[in-house]
Amino acid sequence: MLDTVPADFETAVRAALPEAAFPELSAAYLEEPRGRYAGSGGLLVAPGATEEVATLVRLAQAHKVPIIPYGGGTGLVGGQIAPAGPVPVILSLRRMRSIRAVYPEENVLVADAGAVLAEVQQAARDVGRLFPLSLASEGSATIGGVLATNAGGVNVLRYGNARDLCLGLEAVMPDGAIWHGLTRLRKNNMGYDLRHLLIGAEGTLGIITGAALRLSPLPQRHGVGLLVVDSPAAALDLLALAGEVAGDTISAFELISGRGFEFFAETMPEMRAPLDPVPAWSVLIDLAGASGFDPEGALETLFARAAEAGLVSDGVIAQSEAQADALWALRENIPEANRRIGSVSSHDISVPLSEIPNFIETATARLAGIGDYRINCFGHVGDGNLHYNVFPQPGRSRADHEDERPAIKTCVHDLVHELGGSVSAEHGVGRLKVEDLERYGDPVKQAAMRAIKDALDPHGLMNPGAVLRART
Amino acid sequence: MLDTVPADFETAVRAALPEAAFPELSAAYLEEPRGRYAGSGGLLVAPGATEEVATLVRLAQAHKVPIIPYGGGTGLVGGQIAPAGPVPVILSLRRMRSIRAVYPEENVLVADAGAVLAEVQQAARDVGRLFPLSLASEGSATIGGVLATNAGGVNVLRYGNARDLCLGLEAVMPDGAIWHGLTRLRKNNMGYDLRHLLIGAEGTLGIITGAALRLSPLPQRHGVGLLVVDSPAAALDLLALAGEVAGDTISAFELISGRGFEFFAETMPEMRAPLDPVPAWSVLIDLAGASGFDPEGALETLFARAAEAGLVSDGVIAQSEAQADALWALRENIPEANRRIGSVSSHDISVPLSEIPNFIETATARLAGIGDYRINCFGHVGDGNLHYNVFPQPGRSRADHEDERPAIKTCVHDLVHELGGSVSAEHGVGRLKVEDLERYGDPVKQAAMRAIKDALDPHGLMNPGAVLRART
Structure with a gap:
């Protein structure tokens, strides 16, 4: 019952x-x-x-x-x-899932909060536009959910997080009043930005019921390459060089470790590195631009200049959509291979870009003091957002390391905090990370958050216990 | 005394x-x-x-x-x-004007709030990066000021408003506590977005003392064209076509009216339209991209396709930096010519893009019911942000229309509000538009703003009377 x-x-x-x-x-x-x-x-x-x-x-x-x-x-x-x-x-919000209106000439789409992300993407494509937010769960995730949690995904480097794609909101405030803030404006300085306060507040300050979303021109030309780098530090140098060569056409820049290919060999042998030897570190780079853009040419130029600078030792540039899809499949299947191995502990973290090499080296060294693990570190390196996941050695299982899990988490999160990073990069706080927020969050910001929460929701009834501890 | x-x-x-x-x-x-x-x-x-x-x-x-x-x-x-x-x-904040640090490999610059915008732009260029916020007052405006007011400018179409260029803040809250929020992260979902709340709050919720700013790759190739369109509606169709042809390389898309050239002839005869006859409506378009980008080619393709579609009847594409500068000078000198004519009333407004033609037509018709004026309407049409300025006929002066000014303002602002626009697009609320905010702002949002203000600054001591009416 x-x-x-x-x-x-x-x-x-x-x-x-x-x-x-x-x-x-x-x-x-x-x-x-x-x-x-x-x-x-x-x-x-x-x-x-x-x-x-x-x-x-x-x-x-x-x-x-x-x-x-x-x-x-x-x-x-x-x-x-x-x-x-x-x-x-x-x-x-599942009964409120309409696309309310599309304004192709404004690059704007207005949707109910219950609209599913994939349906919004499709509605944009139907008018020759792009809604660039893209996540593994896009077939189920809703607009209200991705805004409430300020979701990230693979296109953040170019297009920003969910909050950057929202022009206006309609919301029911904690007192039941409706805020009619569905503006379709690019410039609007009429008072405090309530939109950005509700975005990322995870339903604790009101219920998002509708959103005006920002679309982009649909890229006409698209290219993908997998480039072999010596180290995460070389990957960062490559990112800077790519900025010079390809500018804002860089849509994704994803780090893949040799461990990922090792896990493929163990669990999904059909996924194979298109390079021999299997690279210890590689970067998937995706370029997309307008009709006059030549992505293969840009990737070839980048490869040549990066090789000359000693940043890249090998690589492959997709010559067809099928090859591009095959390269992306490598990146997209890493989480599935991880699942089949079974992680001891997983971490969605971000650090300042230049701290990435230090983070990877130091975290690995410190964890060696806790136990004997295999680490698969991969992800949105262009955003400083890594998935740093800890696995057992072959022949052992996650259950063998159950007791070590809290120490692993604390070790990784402490280091992230030391380096000025975030222990919640794109997944939000929810109820899982309320203690992390109390431990690592700035106390002055925490006090301001509490004051805002108490002012707007004095009885603490909106998603109590998420983001902030529930008042008892 | x-x-x-x-x-x-x-x-x-x-x-x-x-x-x-x-x-x-x-x-x-x-x-x-x-x-x-x-x-x-x-x-x-x-x-x-x-x-x-x-x-x-x-x-x-x-x-x-x-x-x-x-x-x-x-x-x-x-x-x-x-x-x-x-x-x-x-x-x-004038004694706090240091560039604290530059991280070219992260595309991040950290500055004191008192740093002057032009000095920040230069510090970015010194390391081969772009800080894209660009305003007429950039030689004096400070980082703290542009963030407190969420300033706009000419590059918003591509790079966003000031808030979109800020990754982290340091601020002194109303109780005197220091919020250490100078993160350099692209993804960080650790609680409510206090950064976006302070940005645009005009000093009423705390004092911004430092900011981590987002840089971009410095464009390597740059092109400018002036294209003649029949109407503002055709300008919007041209913008959509430009998105297909030039994608994210569109850095500015500025509407210029024939009235602007008329004012040049009266006050600055050295500024001449490079086209004969002088166009009733034209668009200045600026494209910028990485080294592989061909801006002249893209502008020629755009011109050809726009001419074929009947959107553009004439135009000029700069063939040198000097020609590009000369085209930009036309746009940049409009405010000076306006100043010499002497406006009766000036309006910094934004409307949804598709409402621009309707706004221009309707406002002009309604104002004809108040008096006999010349209207110079120009600006950031790609952002839906127009400067809609009302001038006397030749031989008359602004003093002749002194009594009509409130009616003009109300007429324009009422229409903007009817069309879902903003009467404060990029200049903020300050003390000038507090009544406008009360009249046109959403009452539920106003109540939330007041609750937040009272919670964070209970004695109302932070910039009292700005944005919100001071408590008496």
């Missing part, structure tokens, strides 16, 4: 909203992808319009019932699951 | 800070460029370090003395001048 919200609240909500707003609460709403959090119940409400969201929020405030907003359910930090405390309303 | 702060406060501040922090208060600190506001006095304090700013803020809180932050003094909305209320501290 699932826990239930207070009966008088449920009665009031059911009287105020249409029948369609009350789908059955399935188990999916009480779990998260990695199984770290499980909710114990609640009332699932799926409003069909912004006004219905506002009605629900007002009733929840009147009855002091917490609200957990739920997007695509793909978050990895427990932001969408409330495992403890008073029984909440689970607010799903 | 200038008004003075309370003697006990001044004594305490002079005891706490070194002698060098107390330059003489000159008249420049009590005026603003258009002469709309004049302060009546105060204590000028120019701290030499962030800790000294913090000391000053703590003392001001203890003695309930308001603080007016002062950057380069170039703001046009009175944000830097407090004309009424308790006598304030005028806090100048």
Whole structure:
């Protein structure tokens, strides 16, 4: 038997909203992808319009019932699951998934918060435009979710994070009032930027119900190369050189380690390095530009200049879309190979770009003092965002290292903090990293966050326990 | 005799800070460029370090003395001048103007808030990078000022507003605590985005003392064209076509009206249209890219395709740097010609891009009902940001229309609001547009702004009367 919200609240909500707003609460709403959090119940409400969201929020405030907003359910930090405390309303935006309008001549698209990211991408492509936010979970993740968590992905280097792709918001504030902020403007200095405050607040300051999104011209020419570098430091030098050669056409710049190819050999032998010997370090570089751009030419120029500078020893440049896809498949399958090996501990971190070599070297050295691991370090090196994942040696399993996990996490996060980095680069804080935020976050910023939270949501009912500890 | 702060406060501040922090208060600190506001006095304090700013803020809180932050003094909305209320501290950052560090390999530069914009641009160029924020006042405007007001300028289309160029901030909060948020990270989801809250808050939520700024690769190839279009609507179609042809290399896309050339003929005859007949509407387009980019080729392709589509009837493409500079000089001298004519009323507005033709047509028709004017409408059409300025007919002067000015302003601003636009596109709110914000701003957003202001600055001492009405 699932826990239930207070009966008088449920009665009031059911009287105020249409029948369609009350789908059955399935188990999916009480779990998260990695199984770290499980909710114990609640009332699932799926409003069909912004006004219905506002009605629900007002009733929840009147009855002091917490609200957990739920997007695509793909978050990895427990932001969408409330495992403890008073029984909440689970607010799903799944019935609000329309593309409200597309303005190709403005490079703007306006969508409901429940619209699925992949559908928004497609709607942009349908009018010859690009919505560049791209994530592994784009088939399920919603616009409201990617904005609430300020999601990242593979195109951040060129196009920015989710917040950089949002021109305006519509939201229901904690008191149930609707903020009509769906502006389609590129320049607007009418007061504090409430948009950027709600983006990344993970539903703790209000419910995003709609967004005006920024589109880009759809690139007409596209090229991909895999270049072999000696070291992460050489990869950074290559990035700087690529800036000179290819400017803003660099859409992705992803580091791949030899460990990734080793894991492929063990778990997915069909994935093979197109280079012999298998490189200890390589970079996948993706260039995209307008019709006059010559991506193969730019990649060849880059390769020649990088080889001359001693940065690159070998490489392959895709000569067809199929070859480009095959190179991207190497990068995209790394997480799957990792999953098959089974990590002891995984870390989504960022550091200043120039600290990347130091981070990789020092973290590896320090972890050797804890245990004997294999490390697969890869990711969005152009953004300073690495996935630094720790695995057992062959013949051992993650279970063999269970006790070491907290020490590994602390070791990696302490180093990230020492180097001026972030222990939550693109996944958000959710409930998983509230303690990390308290430990590593700036105390003055933490105090300001608490003051803002208390001012806008004095009863602490909006996604309590996410980002900031719930008041007890 | 200038008004003075309370003697006990001044004594305490002079005891706490070194002698060098107390330059003489000159008249420049009590005026603003258009002469709309004049302060009546105060204590000028120019701290030499962030800790000294913090000391000053703590003392001001203890003695309930308001603080007016002062950057380069170039703001046009009175944000830097407090004309009424308790006598304030005028806090100048002019002694904190160092470039603290440059990280070319990270595309990051860290500067004191008092650093002058042009010096930051130069420091970036010195290492082969671009800091793209570019404004008429860049020789005086400071980094703290451009961030506090979220300044715009000519490169917003490609690189964004000031806020988009800032990775991290150091700031003294209203209670005198220092927020150490000078991160150099591209991805960081550690809690609410306090950076974006302080940017654009015009000193009402804290004092920005330092910033980590985002640099870009320095474009290697550069091209400029002036293309003749039939109408603003054709200019927008041309912008969309340019996106297909030139993608992200479009650095500026500026509308010029025939009225601008008419004003040149009257006031600056050396500035001549390079086309005959003088075009009623034209667009200055600037393309810039990496070494492999061919800007002349792209402009020629754009011209050919636009001519074929009936969007462009004539045009000139610069064949040298000198010709490019001459085309840019036309755009850059429009404000000077306007000044010589003498405007009745000037408006810094933005509307959704697709509403630009409607705005121009409707505003002109409605103003004809108020009086007989000449209108010079020009500006950053690629951003939806127009300068819509109203002038007397030949033989009449602005003084002849003095009484009509409020009606003109209301007419233009009401229309902007109807079309979903902003009456403060790039200049901020300051003290000039507080009433506009109350009239046109979303009431729910206004309430949230007030709640945030009261939570972070409960005594209302940080730049009182700017953005939000001062509590009485």
